[in-house]
Amino acid sequence: MNLEKALDRLKEQGYKYTGKREMIVSLFAEEKRYLSAKDVLTHMQKEYPGVSFDTVYRNLSLFTDLEILETTELEGEKKFRFSCSTPHHHHHLICMECGKTKHIHACPMEHLGTPFDEEFSVTGHKFEVYGYCADCKNNSKANV
Incomplete structure (x- = not known):
């Protein structure tokens, strides 16, 4: 966007x-x-x-x-x-200190296969990994 x-x-x-x-x-x-x-x-x-x-x-x-x-x-x-303007499906790494994000191009849903029964239809999903970016990892809050 x-x-x-x-x-x-x-x-x-x-x-x-x-x-x-x-x-x-x-x-x-x-x-x-x-x-x-x-x-x-x-x-x-x-x-x-x-x-x-x-x-x-x-x-x-x-x-x-x-x-x-x-x-x-x-x-x-x-x-x-x-909202991401990236046209392909992806997820994010998110820095808990500064809020910066980085794309993850792998999707964990691909590894699940089809574990869902006929009574549940997946319409979407979101996968986020939280941590600290290189700029923030030396911050005292990130070292706790």
Whole structure:
């Protein structure tokens, strides 16, 4: 996903184009990592001091519904990042310190074969590996 595609998708789905929405999408275009709603709120308050957490969270939820953003949960908190524009199926390594991600091109589902009975139809899956990137692994928090 990139800024232009994200804003186009918003317009195509009939949602208003606002400065606040553009600012949120621009932040994710600049950041190549997962961000919390609080991170987004802090960034937004520089230009929009009266913006509420509810406004930020509603827009993050909307962008997730429109598949502009994808989510994960790190340490009990929902985090967001731009949806991958990589056309092939993949999963992620996610740094728990800085939120950076790296693609995993192997899929564990391929190794499971077909363990599912006729009463269960898989419609999707997500595989994430959490740890610390090379830049963060020397951080005291990562060495605990």
